[in-house]
Amino acid sequence: MHSAFYDHFARHGHGAGLKGHATHYCPGCGHGLAHKYLAEAITELDVQDRTVAISPVGCAVFLYYYFDVGNTQAAHGRAPAVALGHKLANPSSIVVSYQGDGDLASIGLAEILQVVQMGLPMTFVFINNAIYGMTGGQMAPTTLMGQTTTTSPHGRDRFTGQTLRVAEMIAGLDGPIYVERVALFDRKQRTRAKRAIAKALRLQVENRGLGFVEVLAECPTQLHMTPIEAERWVQEKMVPVFPLGVKKDLTAEPWFTPEAPSFDARRLTRTIHASTEPAPRFGDGFPAHVDEHDVAIKFAGAGGDGAQTIARLTAKSGINEGFDATYIPSYGPESRGGTSYADVHVARREVLSPAAPEPHVLVAFNPPSLEKFGPCVRPGGLVLYDQTVTPEAPRLDPSVQMVGVPFTGIAADLGKVKVKNTVALGAFQAATRLFPADSFLEALRRSMPDDCEMAVLNEEAFRRGAMAFDEPFDEPAN
Amino acid sequence: MPVTMRAKPFLFPTFCKACGRCIEACPKDCIEMSTEIDPVTGLTPVVIDLEVCNACGLCFTACPEPHGLLPRPEGLGAGEVDPSVFFGPRPSTAPVPETIPDTRVPLPSFEPMVLKGTHASAVGALLAGCRHFFGYPITPSTEGAELMARLLPELDGFFVQAVSEVAAVNMIYGCGGAGLPSMTFTSSPGFSLMLEGISYMIGAEIPGVFVNVMRGGPGLGNIGPEQADIKLVCRGLGHGNTHAVVLAPSTPQEMLDLTMLAFELAFRYRNPVVLVGDGYLGQIMGRVELPCEMVRPGIPEWAVHGDETHRGNLLSSIQIAEADLEAHNVHLNDKYRRMIEREQRAELYRCDDADWLVVACNTPARMAKGAVESLRAQGASVGLFRPVTLWPFPSGDLLPLLDRARGLLVVEAGSGQLEDELRLALSHAGAPGTRIENLRRFGGMLPQGQDIVDKVIALAHGDPSCTAPSTTTSHATAMAPA
Structure with missing residues (x-):
């Protein structure tokens, strides 16, 4: 089976040298693992040709360097709206919105809530590493209380806002049928993460509904830790605030199989009430007695x-x-x-x-x-x-x-x-x-x-x- | 799967970032950091003791690099390995994308319809093949959205009321990115919110149609007709080097015709197209003839449609390398140049022998046409120059008229934004100094025909070389019912 990753990352630094086969992620970054599980799920479900991956602003904005699928890069926070546009344009496409915590839980809150509540079969992978990676270590909505970042230099407190638990919030909506929070810090968690991403994708492939997976991921660089220290930090600091596990798992029958839009001329003209029947004329000229023109x-x-x-x-x-x-x-x-x-x-x-x-x-x-x-x-x-x-x-x-x-x-x-x-x-x-x-x-x-x-x-x-x-x-x- | 079938790991040391996550993952402790620095990466990659390894595979799952730890091909020796064993000759097996062309479906001859401006535009969109609408209600554009909400389900299309204009434009981004025509109706404050997305659409070269029924501003302003977004649509489509063809209809008929043209241009140039009306034009009901054909849209080769043919495509506005972004802007500039060369449109009404030209668009242009008629009836040589494209400004049509015209009177429901476009266009064209006067109303007030007549007469009187009537005719009319 062909991998859903490109053999050669031709878009990464024009594919030159090391960049042709290595990601832009820092050593030990959780993104690489989530990418891998998503790629494996795409391959296993045999939907590579139909998949559209949406990569909004954040470290994973370059997801299109790696995934050999249809790729659309999006503005910060807007991935769910872009994903919805794709899904409605082609309901048989498999649309994956891959978003970070700043993107999904801060600037894009309105978009994620609307699209998730709509509940079309779509897949959301939400990477929560409790910090802004790409912009250099600023506070995220998911930053822990007391955690120091460049924009909460004295530790997060009430005045910098309180930690947002996203999986629970999403599970509280009527739209999604499956919501799970997973982590990557040990082999047990990684197996679960892999399974969760595959399930969220499968529910879409089977037209059953919307799956949402929150992944607690490591950002060793911005946490100023080694990759292994970052794994421990996620386990010890994040997990107590962000409890792991399935938040919602409903059984649903396949349902989203809309008709293709009609381009039948007769149907269209009937719809707009156009008539070929001439309206009868009763007068014999312009009412010039009122005005000449x-x-x-x-x-x-x-x-x-x-x-x-x-x-x-x-x-x-x-x-x-x-x-x-x-x-x-x-x-x-x-x-x-x-x-x-x-x-x-x-x-x-x-x-x-x-x-x-x-x-x-x-x-x-x-x-x-x-x-x-x-x-x-x-x-x-x-x-x-x-x-x-x-x-x-x-x-x-x-x-x-x-x-x-x-x-x-x-x-x-x-x-x-x-x-x-x-x-x-x-x-x-x-x-x-x-x-x-x-x-x-x-x-x-x-x-x-x-x-x-x-x-x-x-x-x-x-x-x-x-x-x-x-x-x-x-x-x-x- | 039996253990014997599993592969042991293989690693190109240069693709290892030495994060050590595999070391933690390995239950047999057979992976450790090398003590030697890799000459290419400057890092110390992991080394694996294959004798101890039992091929459990957990290190693959722990390695964040797609081409990091890989299953070792059978029979692979211990020495240097040719990367082509792992990597094919092409980066992807995706096919070369192809265009599925649009088809044009002939229509019978219909009786003229009586439609309001926004409805005419919605009907134009349906005829142009648009089956996806994304929008947010805002007066005075909402009737267009409401009609789409009613009609699209009857055609198995999709209507989505987005959570905001910010979301709406991004749904258009996605749908247009999938290669299908989509649109929105909005009005000034809503259009402001869409500018971010429009900049992204222009950057990623995604088509879409925006109908902005302009209302009074700034801020919440009011819902009366204004033309105060001309600055935004011509000069301020979000951040960066952005332009889009801007169409300015002046009748319900043109709301239909130009909406259809907007879709054609959006896909021809892979760029958003903006149609600006005014509150009056959105609401006004008038005679509308249907075209002789409708469009069944295909799928362009560049689309990210979510099918096999288009798998290799990417839509993106990010160009991280400076040289790449410069090249992209050069490419966009080339596209803008083609638009300027090919898409200028204007209506010239009695301009050939005009001493004074009234310049106006949208509803004020109708008032201006009436004023021109009336002035002509009084013997004044006055014409109407009506830009149909505000960007590109149709200076090609205007310049030849300036040899004769003694001056231009710009009539607008706004603070001079149309006049600014005119002045900029003349400046770019290197046109000699032409006298430019204006007549402006604001806040939902429109310049009326008589105001224009009076202004032209006053201007002409101040200009002894111009033929001007001495008196205005009376509006008195005898009402004599038959």
Whole structure:
């Protein structure tokens, strides 16, 4: 069987001399052992071709020098996110995120928690040596209380933060099915470590779930110890704080076998509701009686009045009639219950300025909207307002036509106040003759093809609104 | 396995780092440190007494070096050993990676759709073959993400709401690294958080598409439309020597078209592509025509896809040797140069005989186009120069116009970041001093058509050699319902 290690480390110092066959790790470093067990597991499970190893910042950032698998190097702490991207891109790939304690337990806490909790079949090897190796002996989240590092020179205390136990934290999540903490300090521990890494990988290969192995490893260089002293230090100092053993081991059936994404043209176009069916046209030209080139309309009310819906329907009608049209909502955190307005343009050729600061027509659902936007309406324009809630309309430019229609009253008559916007739309159509009524009704029908009851009610509301303009109950306030 | 089948250890002394972990591991005490210094390493490798060794194999498991203690091949003598016995002629047995090309699937002719900007962009992404979305909700871009969340499962794609924008960009890094198109929708504060990952993507040459629906800043600012990330997308894509093609649509139609182009460019150059809209453009709903074909993506040869063909690949932004990193930057610069040469795009509207050019992009460009129409109707020679790529700035299209134009009016919803790009581009092009004026609004306020008209007239009046109208026309319109 071919090893999952390269025969020649061509990426290590261009493979020259000693570097071609030796790692960059210091003598006695635990990384080499964890690498070896991972490589053996990859070989034994026969997944070398499918394996993608993620090597983020830390001493093991050069893992790709050694592993003859697909390799992606990642930013500090982000390996779980990168690994997830790989796994979802190719669910049959075997993704291994190999991270150190600074990477996984400090800067990358958010990423590890999200991805582990998601629990896709993936493998995490977490090297905990209680210190920052690559940057030169700074404090890690896993540094022991009292331990001296270059950034806890007086010994770690509360003010430098307390030691973080990662395996227990990960095991507390619902995502992973297997979590174990192992060590490397004697032959018994090494056998266990080897077995744990192989198991975490196997659970992924069998599509059962996420395996997480924390490895207590030696960093003789930054601990200023010989390799053998470092082994003893891990055994005597680390193990009491980081108890070894299985933290979680659930039985799980294979489950993650998603369908390949679809690129079927028919399925895609159905999904986005694209239609080859031409929308019927009812009008016979651009509503030049309102404006020669570009009609601007503002619909305004309180959130929930339905101003946005009829603004959208108006824009749709304009497009169905073969013109350019835009609809822009006022949007924001106030969109539920607060003020709500929308600007619509219908242009013969192209809408140029989609905002309607000076509309030809204003449809106002309440007095504040009328107060605010009424004065902006162009001379010669039209204001349509809800007479039910606006007993007295403000005085505006005398050239502006003021039309009051009881939107709410008519809708209440119909038994559903909610349709007051459709009443308004009907009145708007009758007042402006922007497009024929059928044009709006068609847009209305297409907007809710599956709701027959509402469709009938809406059409009735539309007609009543139009009738109310044609035969007003009262003289419009002017 | 019977003991007799096991191999005794073998060691190339030069690959031993003398850590001594095997000494501790050996139950037979047959390994010890040599007293002789290895001339290559300067270390004292271990020596093994093979007579005492019972081939238990525990020393292999204790040796941290991949090519340290190895099982001894059968019949190997005691003397010098040829390394080729252990190491093959090639560093790897991985095959030479191959490209699986994209395929283009023809579509029937569809009726125009009515879509809001973010939705048009999402539909463009689906048509471009994107089936992976990673993002974090942020107004005013969220509707794009919401649409993807609804549609992607219907296409057996994946939508992931990441724990943060920092995580989202790295999921794109992974998915793009696997060779597949992926994207995000975000808005200014979220885009700031993605910059680290974008720098890594550029360094590792990983494609991905970022749609940044710009909002008001700095800080939390507001959710109104601004164009205040132009500096970030053109000059500040994270640390290091970074650039990406920046596309600036101005209509929902362009949100779709340019999103599709963004995916094409991202994979053509192995680089992220950023599409910047403004809050208005994200929300505005308009007419959108669908293209005549869609893309079924292949897998590029460089991808780390997790399959046999691509096993030999590496994606990395680390180049530890100075000479290597310099060479990598030279390579990136060459790529940036190609982008500058080939990807400049602009729309020129009535520019040929223009005395004044209005320069604007995104929604302000629509306002500007309206202003140009209106000024032309009044007899003024004014044109609109609309950069569609903000980086590279389309100076190639602009320079010929400067022979005639007396000045440029940069209209933007921001503090002059577009103008800075323009000035830098002109400076790089060695263009002679051109008069540059500006009209700026902030905080979610957009420059309106009439503001632009007034400004151009004021400028033209101050310039006696320029044809200028003397009065503005009235907006009064007679409303006469039929």
